[in-house]
Amino acid sequence: MVQRKTKKAVVLLSGGLDSATTLYYARSKGYELSCLIFDYGQRHRREIIGARMLARKAGARCVLLKISLPWKGSSLLDAKQALPPAVSVRGIPTTYVPARNTIFLSFAFSYAEAIGAQSIFIGANALDFSGYPDCRPAYYKVFNSLSRVATRTGIEKKPIVVHTPLLHKTKKEIVLLAKRLGVPLALTWSCYQGGRKPCGKCDSCRLRAKGFAQAGVKDPLSD
Amino acid sequence: MVQRKTKKAVVLLSGGLDSATTLYYARSKGYELSCLIFDYGQRHRREIIGARMLARKAGARCVLLKISLPWKGSSLLDAKQALPPAVSVRGIPTTYVPARNTIFLSFAFSYAEAIGAQSIFIGANALDFSGYPDCRPAYYKVFNSLSRVATRTGIEKKPIVVHTPLLHKTKKEIVLLAKRLGVPLALTWSCYQGGRKPCGKCDSCRLRAKGFAQAGVKDPLSD
Numbered sequence: 001m002v003q004r005k006t007k008k009a010v011v012l013l014s015g016g017l018d019s020a021t022t023l024y025y026a027r028s029k030g031y032e033l034s035c036l037i038f039d040y041g042q043r044h045r046r047e048i049i050g051a052r053m054l055a056r057k058a059g060a061r062c063v064l065l066k067i068s069l070p071w072k073g074s075s076l077l078d079a080k081q082a083l084p085p086a087v088s089v090r091g092i093p094t095t096y097v098p099a100r101n102t103i104f105l106s107f108a109f110s111y112a113e114a115i116g117a118q119s120i121f122i123g124a125n126a127l128d129f130s131g132y133p134d135c136r137p138a139y140y141k142v143f144n145s146l147s148r149v150a151t152r153t154g155i156e157k158k159p160i161v162v163h164t165p166l167l168h169k170t171k172k173e174i175v176l177l178a179k180r181l182g183v184p185l186a187l188t189w190s191c192y193q194g195g196r197k198p199c200g201k202c203d204s205c206r207l208r209a210k211g212f213a214q215a216g217v218k219d220p221l222s223d
Numbered sequence: 224m225v226q227r228k229t230k231k232a233v234v235l236l237s238g239g240l241d242s243a244t245t246l247y248y249a250r251s252k253g254y255e256l257s258c259l260i261f262d263y264g265q266r267h268r269r270e271i272i273g274a275r276m277l278a279r280k281a282g283a284r285c286v287l288l289k290i291s292l293p294w295k296g297s298s299l300l301d302a303k304q305a306l307p308p309a310v311s312v313r314g315i316p317t318t319y320v321p322a323r324n325t326i327f328l329s330f331a332f333s334y335a336e337a338i339g340a341q342s343i344f345i346g347a348n349a350l351d352f353s354g355y356p357d358c359r360p361a362y363y364k365v366f367n368s369l370s371r372v373a374t375r376t377g378i379e380k381k382p383i384v385v386h387t388p389l390l391h392k393t394k395k396e397i398v399l400l401a402k403r404l405g406v407p408l409a410l411t412w413s414c415y416q417g418g419r420k421p422c423g424k425c426d427s428c429r430l431r432a433k434g435f436a437q438a439g440v441k442d443p444l445s446d
Contacts, residue, residue: 067290069330073337092375098336102329102373107292110322114296139372146369149362150325152315 008032008117009163010108011060015051017208018123018166020188021174023058024181025165026121033060034115036108040067040100041077044194050187057184065107073098076192083192083202092131093203095192101134105143105162112160113151120162128171128207140164171211179217186220197221231255231340232386233331234283238274240431241346241389243411244397246281247404248388249344256283257338259331263290263323264300267417276410288330296321299415306415306425315354316426318415324357328366328385335383336374343385351394351430363387394434402440409443420444 009031013019026033035055039048048064055062075081075094083095101124108120124135133139140162147159154160166174178185190208191198198205198221212219232254236242249256258278262271271287278285298304298317306318324347331343347358356362363385370382377383389397401408413431414421421428421444435442 063293065291065293068288069333069337070286070288071334071337073333092379096375097333099329099333099374102332102369103326106322106325106329109325110292110296110320111294113321114292114294133375133378134373136372139369142365142369142372146325146362146365149359149365150357151322152319152356155356156315 006032007119008034008112008115009119009121010112010115010117011035011121012104012108012123013037013051013055013062014123015047015049015054015188016123016190016204017178017183017185017188017211018125018174019051020054020123020183020185021178021181022121022123022165023054023060024183025177026119026163027058027060028181031119033058034111034117035060035062036104036111037062037064038067038104038107039064040069040097040103046191046194047189050189053187054184057187063111067103069097071098092133095130095203096132099134101132101139102143108162109147109151109160113153116153118153118158118160120160122162122164123166124164125166125169125171125174127169128174128211130203130207137167140167170214171207172214175211175215175217179215189221229255230342231257231335231338232342232344233335233338233340234258234344235327235331235346236260236274236278236285237346238270238272238277238411239346239413239427240401240406240408240411240434241348241397242274243277243346243406243408244401244404245344245346245388246277246283247406248400249342249386250281250283251404254342256281257334257340258283258285259327259334260285260287261290261327261330262287263292263320263326269414269417270412273410273412277407280407280410286334290326292320294321315356318353318426319355322357324355324362325366331385332370332374332383336376341376341381341383343383345385345387346389347387348389348392348394348397350392351397351434353426353430360390363390393437394430395437398434398438398440402438412444
């Protein structure tokens with residue numbers, strides 16, 4: 001008799017390298033996986049398409065939620081604003097979307113509680129990152145204490161835990177982990193722009209290129 | 224010269240008695256008001272229509288956001304489930320929507336940060352309430368500490384503060400406050416059901432009726 005998997009996890013999946021690696025990491029830990037993908041008005045749909053393909057490939061369930069942030073407040077959501085060109089911008093760059101991960105995680109809380117999942121996985125990274133507040137360790141520490149008081153399961157049973165397996169990894173380490181876990185790298189998309197090929201210039205492209213170069217791995221998207 | 228109001232607040236407005244009173248409370252404190260109303264698949268649109276009218280009447284800006292919670296997990300979102308009849312249900316009732324206030328507040332964080340508001344108002348109440356986790360003082364304490372780490376303004380300037388002026392008030396006190404502040408009570412809607420008249424039987428109707436009775440105020444909806 002095949003034993004039924006009982007460990008359930010909700011994975012926040014953007015379709016980028018980090019979230020794809022996180023998905024495969026959770027898969028390697030034996031979780032029954034439910035992915036949550038957001039269409040929140042980002043500049044292109046390329047990463048959403050990739051995310052759906054990644055979820056399917058990993059054998060995960062997948063929910064796509066469309067949300068709107070009509071107040072924008074980010075160059076990532078506002079086509080009239082230019083994207084910052086490079087990692088060198090000091091402080092929090094204009095691509096920061098106000099409270100984005102808090103919104104994503106609150107939906108993940110809701111989804112996890114409704115399906116009885118005790119774990120949420122998010123590919124946040126605080127080393128080779130853009131400086132966003134909601135990618136930092138202090139943020140996840142507080143968010144995990146919110147879990148104890150915010151949900152029925154947190155009060156009556158056990159709090160849902162937000163796992164951030166990539167939080168303290170360099171981009172190089174993430175690329176190596178992705179390789180080891182068999183992440184279909186050609187399906188991942190990190191560029192802030194859409195199009196057929198990554199722009200190679202934005203913050204996200206540069207961080208990705210650095211990771212692949214340092215890991216000595218060829219990025220399939222760079223062909 | 225008329226002095227421009229500089230204190231901005233985002234008010235979460237459901238259209239019920241508590242959120243309407245909270246809106247008028249924030250108004251009495253001199254805030255420039257922006258309301259956030261959610262269409263999240265609740266059983267009826269009556270309270271959404273009322274909420275928009277309340278915002279207009281209070282001279283507040285108003286954004287209506289449609290969000291979907293396809294996993295449901297609440298009798299309030301699932302027409303196939305019966306609503307619990309009375310306040311007497313022990314524990315957290317089936318009308319609890321997983322992580323609802325966390326979702327609402329995270330959007331409010333985003334909105335507040337984008338428009339430069341330092342305050343969020345929510346009509347949560349922990350006395351005459353249904354026992355929802357995200358209406359309790361412990362929850363708001365943690366959520367306010369999240370504010371310091373979750374947003375750009377929290378890190379670079381000042382954290383956004385979530386105000387809960389009704390948290391420790393009885394329904395009687397809320398009705399008396401609403402009267403004093405001139406809340407247009409006839410526009411408020413508390414019943415979980417839609418229809419022309421409140422059902423008078425659900426948890427929310429009973430709490431409202433108790434408040435009006437104890438305050439010695441006639442509920443305009445009871446005509």
